[in-house]
Amino acid sequence: MSYRYEIRLSGSGGQGLILIGKILAEAAAIYDGLNATQSQSYGPEARGGASRSEVIISDEDINYPKAEDLDILLALTQEACDKYVKDLKPGGILLIDSQMVKKLPKENFKIISLPIIQYATERLGKFMVANIISLGIITTISNLVSGDAIKHAIKARVPKGTEGINIKAYHTGKEMAEKWLKEHPEN
């Protein structure tokens, strides 16, 4: 059966959300042979400091390019969570940073609250890799793209010399997601 998976990555400027959108889309399209689109927010909202990137992955043609019925919403700020949670479909996954998003919405979806930024700064010593940790969590939970594809795509997008720390960040995210899945076997 064919599928269409919609992911929105949201937060604020400087969190590298557009980069992980590109990585995810390229991993799916180039290395796993799927169809994918990626888009990002422009305009005054982006100038205000907010950031949003969307990825749609499908095994068929993507006829409708806008993500409006989200399977996964990553929200790295409370504001992004409040703003976009309405677009999450029933049963969808809301992935939030436990430090940044304290006010949790009460709807029919799964909430995964993890200390993404804390792990980035404390375990990896770099706030900047919180995005790649998020990517590791998303790809592990959704099982959308293969580990090899995502690692290829990460290496092909990050600056030279930072491949190691970014792959490490991906693994950190992957482990966080695996631990969460173990603790929540119903998922």
Next chain:
Amino acid sequence: MKHNIDYSTIDLIGRSSELGNHHLKYIYNIEKNFDALVSLIDEKGLMEQVRLLRFSRKPEKTMRFITKYIKDRDTSLDILGCYYSLQFLVMNFKAIDVLKLDLFTSVIDKYNAFSSFISRTGNDFRLLSGAYMEILLNIFLPKDNRPDFMLCSVGTRVDQDDIDIGIIDRGPENRKILTSAFSSLNTQMLKNASTLHYHISEHVGGIGYSASIQEYHNLLDDKIRDFVLINEMLNAVPIFGTNELFTQFNNEILSRYYSHKGKDNKYHEGYLRGLIGEIHDLIMRVPPENTLHPKNDALRMIKAIVFALKTWKGIKQVTSIDTLKILMKCDTPENIEYYNRLYKSLTFFETFKLLYQLFVVQEEEIHLDSIDFSRTLEPVAYTMGYEDNHYAKATTQLLIHYQDHLKMAQSGAKKIVKNITHHLGEITVFYPITHLKPTIETNIEYKGNVARDFINNMRFFSGTRFWDDFLVSLDNPDEKLLNRFLEDLHALPDNTRKKIISKYMKWGKSTPYTIITLMTIIRKHKSHFQEASLINEFLNAFIAGINQTLDDIGRLSKVLIYYPQKMYNFLSLLSEKQLEKLIGILDIPIVNEEVNKTRVKMLAICQLQNKSSYYFKRFLHRVFNSYPDYIISFDNPKKFRQLSEGLYHNIDNFDSIEEKLEKLGRYYDFEFIRLGINTINGTYFGIINREFTIFSDNYIQVLFELCKQEVSKKIGQELVTKDMLAIFAAGGHARSQAFDDDYDLIILLNSEDKHIIDFANQIIVKMNINITRRSIMPHYRFADRFGNYVTTFKELIDFFNNPDEETFIDKSQLLGARMIVGSAHFENEYVEQLITPFIYDKRNEFIMSLLNEISSRYNYHKTVKVLDIKESPGGLRDLENFLFILKAHLIIRDSVSIKLFALLSRRLPEFEHLFDQIYNDYYFLKHVRDLYHIMISDDDELQKNYLMDIIEPLSKTKEWKIDNISELEIRIANAFENNIRNIEKILTGIGHTFKY
């Protein structure tokens, strides 16, 4: 596979390692399909027609060969992707090599080399990507089944990280076919080329990648909306499709954003308002210290100016660089200079950005705090013509030039935006409102309701941020428009006025600068009571509308950063309750680092405002209005200190005494504020007192010199006052005590010469005026008694020879006085003629008077149930009198300071532990008093309800950890009791009969 032709990608792939990792995608595609591509060329004998390892001017030709000979669609797509990838890499190497050659040979000017690099690479990229998209669409959307559409490129031609496109169609009926085709195109572009972005279709139209002209009408006819969307539309260049559609789009949608003389220009005006708002923000933007962001730092600003100029001057369909070239050819020489600055900056930043994205990563932001950033920037610097040399590395030179070009862009932008604003003033639909008449030629009074009509007409322009033209008219000194605005607002029925105010608040939510300015303009022109309830109504509604979101706080932050004075004056308007509400909103962290930094500053300013006494606010107001830039640095005492030291040392560099006096006053204000803030922040009281004494003494000394010069100039002669005239600080200043509400001075003259007395009096009159300007009341001891500011030795000697009951108070003032201006000789004479004969030699009588004073004060105050830090028994006054007694008893001249306590301990070692305790309690009470003066009121009678405010700063000091009001009250009461007990013990111990 072995081919007949010797094609090798070894060199190409090898060289690709120079480029950023994102090129790996292309190498992946090449390695996967190169053999198949070469085999095809080989088989079909096309080796002479196909250029694989050189950039092709006709890439579509090879692409057609591929699709013609390979029938399997997936294979054809893979081979096409491989060919595109090859050409893409070759194109980038060509771009880099030619730029290096141009810069090396110096045949053309550096900026023209940059310009050629950007234009050439942009054109090559469009040629290659356009051909690729066309060939792909031929596959996904065969011509025989193709509805009408026009594919336009809408972004910056040279940007390779994504390709911004817009697709115009004829409407929803055939959209499904287009959407399906573009979906497939999208995937191929993502895999083998650059991601496509359909920004326009995110806003216009429904499902799908394309939108019809009618849908553009539906979205844009009644509101100006997002100027970024209009930028993209105006950038639209047709790539392929039905030309007629583009012509119609151009005529119906695009052309209305251009200026049309004598016609309705509201679309053009709205677009300009959006652009100018953005340009203003970007001109004033302070780039973060640890990042470079060419787009935010300069490119957005320059391009916004170019867009404004294009639509004003009617320049169509060319790039920003070409637009500036056209303007440099045809505008006035004065403007050409500024266009040239913009041109140089634009080419520099575009080149820098493109090279960074080629060599490093396709990101906009460059972090300077990463360890490798210098090494990472090396290829960019070398390619831009910089070389390592003995004084600076190439990357260092590049970074310096980056900043230089930033300033160059800002200076060009400032001038040109003025021209654009002037043009806006000529075409605005608000002309009848701002001028209260329909046109310049007529004199018919505007009939409508200004307040209502303005906000209602605003609807079309909502979201645009430039309204200075309206605000400047409101701020006009003639107050014509402001009065009419207020009258019209009051004339509205209550309900309507409420609705109108809420519309203004909605406007202010997206552009808080406007509402903040409006409020401050009303307050500036109208007295405190005139419009108090209206302003209150506005303020309550405004604050109620602020949310703890990045958007809202981000917008407020911008006002603080760009218009600190306006923000400060706005905060000064807020009542305690409103301020507390705003503090509550600002208390929550914001994730965006830049916004959060400003939020913290804004919160601190609100807290400072909320915590400051009126006494301290007077200084804040003066300083922040003279040097608004320091509002955002108020939490940086070092910066404050630098400025005040600069002011102090710069005084002599001014020619006129007036200027010197003004700078001296500012020096005083700055130091006062700096130390006040430091006190609130818990700086050690010893440091505060010492620094306060230094600057206030500096102030009096220089003030005396300047006033003396002024009087000498006035009377045409300079009288020598050395050894004859001295200024003494008495009271708190004599005891090196900070933040006294008044300034007790004693002006003494050891001469009876009438000229000298008159000269000295004139100096002090001038000094008096200047001290009063600092909101500090100077008190001249003996002035009331003798009728002159200046008191002579003879007057005092006569007075002391005929004492009255209160003479001991005057004597204690003299004993406690500390000389600020005067000579050592004078000090000796002072001690010899006044202190020794009338105090030391008559100390028993003097001490007895002080003991009686302490006792009688105790009897009076023990029945008064107020907490008076100065007058309560055991308070500061008792301690001061006690110290006078000891100074007289031990014949000590030193003024009250830490040194005096040390001396007393040495002279009366048996009481050393008591002096330690007195010292601690004395400074504790004094510190409580300082904080109370700064934060609550310059009053010594403490109001218990307000004590909570000083708990926090008090607890910051290491010595006194106090958590709540009752602890503080207990601590104060203990200090009083300790003092009473210790004073009694010491005085009795040294032989005086004394009991409280």
